[in-house]
Amino acid sequence: MAKRNYSTKPPSRGCGALFFGVFLAFGAFFALMIIGDFYPKAQSHFWTKTPATIYESAVGENGGKKGFEVIMHYGYEWNGQHYEGRKVRLGKDTFDASESQQVVNRFPSGAATNCYVNPERPTEAVLMQSSLKEWFILLIPGIFMLVGAVGIYVTLTWKAEKDRPISARKKSGVWGIRIFFLIFFLVGAGIAYPLFINPWLKSQTAKDWPRVPCTILSSSVERHSGSKGGSTYSILIRYRYEIGGREYFGDRYNFSVGNSSARDWRNEAVQQNPAGKETICLVNPEDPTDSVLSVEVGSAIWFGLIPGFFALIGLWGLIHSLCSKSNKKADLSGIPKPQTERFAALESGGPVVLTPTYTPEKVFLGLLMFGLVWNGIIFAIIYNAGKKLGGGWIVLGVFALIGIGIMVGVVHQFLAMFNPVPTVTASSGAIALGETLKLDWRFTGDIKRMKHLRIHLLGYEKATYRRGTDTVTDTSYFINVVILDVTDSAVMSSGESNVKIPASYMHSFDAPSNKVVWFIKLHGDVPKWPDVSLEFPLTVLPRKPNYSAV
Amino acid sequence: MIRLGLQDHRTNFRPGETIEGAALWECPKAPKRAEVRLLWFTQGKGTTDTETVAREEFSNPLPGDTRTFTFTVPEAPYSFSGRLIALIWAVELVLEDEDEFQRISITVTPDGQEVSIPSVEKPDLPGLATR
Numbered sequence: 066m067a068k069r070n071y072s073t074k075p076p077s078r079g080c081g082a083l084f085f086g087v088f089l090a091f092g093a094f095f096a097l098m099i100i101g102d103f104y105p106k107a108q109s110h111f112w113t114k115t116p117a118t119i120y121e122s123a124v125g126e127n128g129g130k131k132g133f134e135v136i137m138h139y140g141y142e143w144n145g146q147h148y149e150g151r152k153v154r155l156g157k158d159t160f161d162a163s164e165s166q167q168v169v170n171r172f173p174s175g176a177a178t179n180c181y182v183n184p185e186r187p188t189e190a191v192l193m194q195s196s197l198k199e200w201f202i203l204l205i206p207g208i209f210m211l212v213g214a215v216g217i218y219v220t221l222t223w224k225a226e227k228d229r230p231i232s233a234r235k236k237s238g239v240w241g242i243r244i245f246f247l248i249f250f251l252v253g254a255g256i257a258y259p260l261f262i263n264p265w266l267k268s269q270t271a272k273d274w275p276r277v278p279c280t281i282l283s284s285s286v287e288r289h290s291g292s293k294g295g296s297t298y299s300i301l302i303r304y305r306y307e308i309g310g311r312e313y314f315g316d317r318y319n320f321s322v323g324n325s326s327a328r329d330w331r332n333e334a335v336q337q338n339p340a341g342k343e344t345i346c347l348v349n350p351e352d353p354t355d356s357v358l359s360v361e362v363g364s365a366i367w368f369g370l371i372p373g374f375f376a377l378i379g380l381w382g383l384i385h386s387l388c389s390k391s392n393k394k395a396d397l398s399g400i401p402k403p404q405t406e407r408f409a410a411l412e413s414g415g416p417v418v419l420t421p422t423y424t425p426e427k428v429f430l431g432l433l434m435f436g437l438v439w440n441g442i443i444f445a446i447i448y449n450a451g452k453k454l455g456g457g458w459i460v461l462g463v464f465a466l467i468g469i470g471i472m473v474g475v476v477h478q479f480l481a482m483f484n485p486v487p488t489v490t491a492s493s494g495a496i497a498l499g500e501t502l503k504l505d506w507r508f509t510g511d512i513k514r515m516k517h518l519r520i521h522l523l524g525y526e527k528a529t530y531r532r533g534t535d536t537v538t539d540t541s542y543f544i545n546v547v548i549l550d551v552t553d554s555a556v557m558s559s560g561e562s563n564v565k566i567p568a569s570y571m572h573s574f575d576a577p578s579n580k581v582v583w584f585i586k587l588h589g590d591v592p593k594w595p596d597v598s599l600e601f602p603l604t605v606l607p608r609k610p611n612y613s614a615v
Numbered sequence: 616m617i618r619l620g621l622q623d624h625r626t627n628f629r630p631g632e633t634i635e636g637a638a639l640w641e642c643p644k645a646p647k648r649a650e651v652r653l654l655w656f657t658q659g660k661g662t663t664d665t666e667t668v669a670r671e672e673f674s675n676p677l678p679g680d681t682r683t684f685t686f687t688v689p690e691a692p693y694s695f696s697g698r699l700i701a702l703i704w705a706v707e708l709v710l711e712d713e714d715e716f717q718r719i720s721i722t723v724t725p726d727g728q729e730v731s732i733p734s735v736e737k738p739d740l741p742g743l744a745t746r
Contacts, residue, residue: 230709230716232652232667523738528661528699539660541698543732571695571730576664579657579700581732588740598742607630607691608725 081220089213095206106156106195109181115190117141117150117180119172124165124314133165133303133314134158137172141180143187150180150190162303162316166354168193242536243386250379253372261369264320268360271320274347277356279306279315281342284335289324297324300331302338306346308353315346315356321366334359367446367460374464416505417494419585419601429478436471443468481595485510487587495604499568502603504548504585507559515597517590518557520549522564522603527580544570548585557589572607616641619651619708619717626720627727628704630690634721638673638708639681646710649676653686654707655723659700676710694722697732 121138135158140149152158153168160168172178172192183189282303289297300318307313318334338344338358349355443464485508492503506520524544530537548562566583574581583605589597621636628634638651650672656665668689673682686706695702704723709716722729737743 230652230707231656231663231665231705231718232654232670232707233709233716234663234665519740521738521740526697526699526732528659530660530662539699542735542737543697545735545738569730571693571697571732572691574692574695574702576657576666578662579659579664579702581695581697581700586738586740586743588742596741600743607693610631 081223082217085213085216085220087213088209088216092206092209092211092213096203096210099203099206103195103199106154106199107197108183109155109191109194110197112181112183112190114179115141115143115182117178117190117192119174119176119178120149122169122172122174122176124169133160133162133316135160135165135168137168137192139172139178139180139192141182141190143182146187148182148187148190150192152189152191154191154193155195162314162356163352163354166313170354243383245534246379246382246386248379250376250383253374253376253379256372257369257376259369261366261373264362264366264369267320267357268362271347271349271357271360274349274357276345277306277308277348279304279344279346279356279358281338281340281344282314283340284338286328286331286335298328298331299324300334302335302358304338304344304346304356304358306348306356308348311353313348313353313356315358317357319357319359319361321362325368367458370446370460370464415494416490416492419489419491419603421599421601422584424599425478425481425484425595429475429482432471432475432478436468436475439464439471440468477595481597483510484591484595484597485512485515485589487589487597487599489585489587489599489601491585491603495606496566497606498566498570498572498608500609501563501565503561503563505559505561506549506587508557512558513554514591514594515554515557515589516592517552518549519547519586519588520562521586522546522548522566522583523586524570524581524583524605527582529578544583566605568608570605573603573605617708617710617715617717619706619719621706621719621721627722627724628688629725629727630688630723632688634686634688634706635683636685636706636719637681637683638717640676640708640710640715641679642710642715643678645678646676646715648709648711649673649680649682650709651684651686652707652709653688653704655692655694655702655704657700657702659697661700688723693724693730695724695730695732698734 117139118141119137119139121136123136125134125136135153137153138149138151140147142148178192180190180192181194282305284300284302287299287301289299302316302318304315305312306315318338344358346356346358347360443461446461447465488507488509490505490507492501496502502522504520508515522544523542523546525540525542527538527540530539544567546564548564549560551557571581573583583603585601585603587597587599587601591597616639618639619636620639621634625634634653636651638649640646640649650670652667652671653669654665654667657663669686671684671686673680676682692702694704704721705718706721707716707718724730
C-alpha cells in the first residue's frame with residue numbers, strides 16, 4: 066500500500082529567505098567590487114576626444130615580468146596649450162605579446178590620431194578607452210542577485226502543496242529534466258571548450274601556418290603557489306620574429322591554457338628553448354601578431370576530456386528527453402493516445418504480431434554506432450598526441466577501457482543476432498482485464514541450440530522521482546505468471562498457450578512519472594552463447610462494460 | 616466558509632456513472648471565479664502526476680451562493696493502490712485565484728472498491744530490462 070501523505074512540508078520561511086539573502090548579498094558584494102574596479106577605467110568614456118600626434122611607439126620588455134610594455138609618447142593641444150602623454154589606457158599598463166603588437170600597429174610613430182583628455186585635468190589623457198565588453202562580467206554576480214531576489218520572493222510567497230488545489234498544481238513534466246541536462250551540457254561544454262576543444266582546434270589549424278625564423282629572448286618556468294600549499298607551473302617565454310621587414314614579439318609556447326602541476330614537460334620545453342636560441346615559430350598568415358612556438362598540446366589538455374564527457378551526457382539526456390515518449394500528452398484517462406487507439410483493435414479482435422522493445426539487431430546497431438564514435442575519438446587523440454600525453458594517459462586509459470567494454474558488448478550483441486528468432490502473436494493488440502490472452506509463438510533458426518525456454522506474463526509499477534539532483538526510478542513487480550517453462554526443443558519450436566489477465570488487477574497506466582506496465586518476457590537459454598531474451602509490451606485495458614469480476 | 620457535497624454522500628463510482636453534487640460558499644465579496652473540477656492524481660514514491668478530466672465553472676458567482684453540478688465518470692484510470700503508487704480521484708471546488716478550495720476524494724472502479732495491487736518477488740529471469 067502506498068504511503069498516502071503529501072510530501073510538501075515547507076522549509077522554514079525565515080531560513081529560506083536567509084539562504085537566498087546570502088545569495089543576494091554575495092552577488093551585490095561582488096557586483097560592487099567589479100563596479101569599483103571597472104568604473105575608474107571607464108571614466109575615459111566621459112573624456113573629450115582630441116586630435117593627437119604619435120611621437121614614439123614601440124614594444125618593450127616589462128623588466129623581466131610577465132607581459133609586455135608599450136612605449137608610447139604622443140602630443141595634443143588643449144585650449145591652445147600643448148600637452149604630452151604616455152598613457153595608452155586607464156588601468157593595467159601591460160599587454161600580452163599579441164595585444165602590445167596590435168597597439169603599436171594601431172598607433173605607429175608619426176601617425177595623426179585622437180586621444181581622450183580629462184577636461185578637469187588636461188594633463189591626463191589616454192589613447193584607448195576601456196572595452197565596455199568587460200562589463201559583461203557583471204552577469205555572474207547578476208545571476209547570483211537574481212537567484213537571491215527570486216528565491217526570497219518565492220520563499221516569502223510560497224504556499225504549501227496541501228494549501229493549494231491539486232487541480233491547480235503544475236504537472237510533473239520533462240522541463241525540469243531538460244533544464245538539468247541543458248545546464249549539464251552547457252557547463253561541460255563551457256569548461257571543455259577552453260581546456261580542450263579550442264586549444265586542440267587551434268593546434269590543428271596552426272600546423273599549416275608558415276614557419277618563420279625567430280629568436281628566443283627569455284624563457285623560464287614560472288611557479289605559482291596554491292592556496293593549499295601545492296604549486297602549479299606555467300611557461301614564461303618571449304621571442305622575436307620578423308614579417309615583411311617588421312619586428313614582432315610572441316609569448317606563446319603552445320595553445321594549452323592555464324597552469325598545472327605538470328612541471329617536467331615545461332622544464333623540457335624551456336631547456337630546448339634557451340634565451341638567444343635561433344629557432345622557428347609558426348605565424349598566423351592572417352594576423353602576423355598571432356604566433357606560437359609549438360603546436361604540440363600539453364598533457365594537461367587531456368583533462369579537458371572529463372568535462373567534455375559530461376557535456377556528452379548532458380547532450381544525450383537533452384536529446385533523450387526531447388524525444389521521450391512521456392512528451393506525448395496523455396489523454397484524460399492517463400493512457401497515452403496510441404494505447405487508446407488500440408481500443409479499436411480490441412473491438413475488432415484479430416491476432417497481432419507483438420513487437421519486442423529491443424531486438425538484438427537494434428541493440429547491436431546502437432552499441433556499434435556509439436562504440437565507433439567513442440573509440441574513434443579516443444583513437445584520434447592517441448594517434449595525434451602520441452608520446453606527448455604525459456599524465457593524460459590516466460584519463461585516456463579510463464576512457465579507452467570504457468571503449469573496450471562497449472566493443473565487447475557489440476560482439477555479444479552480434480553473436481545474439483544469430484540466435485533462433487521467435488515470432489510471438491497475440492490474439493489481440495490489447496486485452497482487457499478479465500479476458501484470456503491467446504499467445505502463439507514460432508521460432509525460426511536452429512532451435513536445437515536452445516536448451517530451456519521460458520515465457521512469462523509480467524507486470525510492475527514504475528515510479529520516477531527526484532532525489533537531490535538525481536532522477537530515480539523504482540519498480541515493484543505485482544504479477545508473474547509462468548506461461549511456458551520447457552526444455553524439450555520440439556515443444557519449444559512452436560506452440561500456443563492461453564493466459565487469463567486477472568480482472569482484479571490494474572490496467573496499463575502511463576503518466577509522466579508513474580506507470581503500470583504489463584509485458585510478455587521470453588527467455589531462451591543458449592549454452593556458451595548469448596541467450597535469447599526479448600520483452601514484448603502488452604496493453605491491458607480496463608474491464609469491458611458489463612464484465613463482472615469474480 | 617466553503618462547502619462541497621456529493622449526493623447521498625456517495626464516494627464510490629463506476630465508470631460511466633454520474634456524479635451529482637452541490638457547492639456552497641459564503642464570502643465577504645463575490646469570488647472572481649468559482650469552479651468544480653473532476654480530477655485524478657497519484658500519490659506515493661513517484662513525483663505526483665495529475666490530470667483534471669472535467670470542470671464546471673459557475674457563472675456570476677455571488678458572495679453567498681449555492682450551485683449544483685454533475686460529471687460523468689470516465690472509463691479510466693481506476694482508483695488503485697500499490698506498493699509504490701496510489702491513484703486517487705477527487706472533486707474539487709475552487710474559489711477566486713485558487714486561494715480557497717474544498718476537496719472530496721472518491722473511488723472510481725467497476726466494482727466500487729479501490730484496486731489493490733499486490734507485490735511479488737522480482738522474477739528470476741535473466742536479462743530483465745527492468746530492475
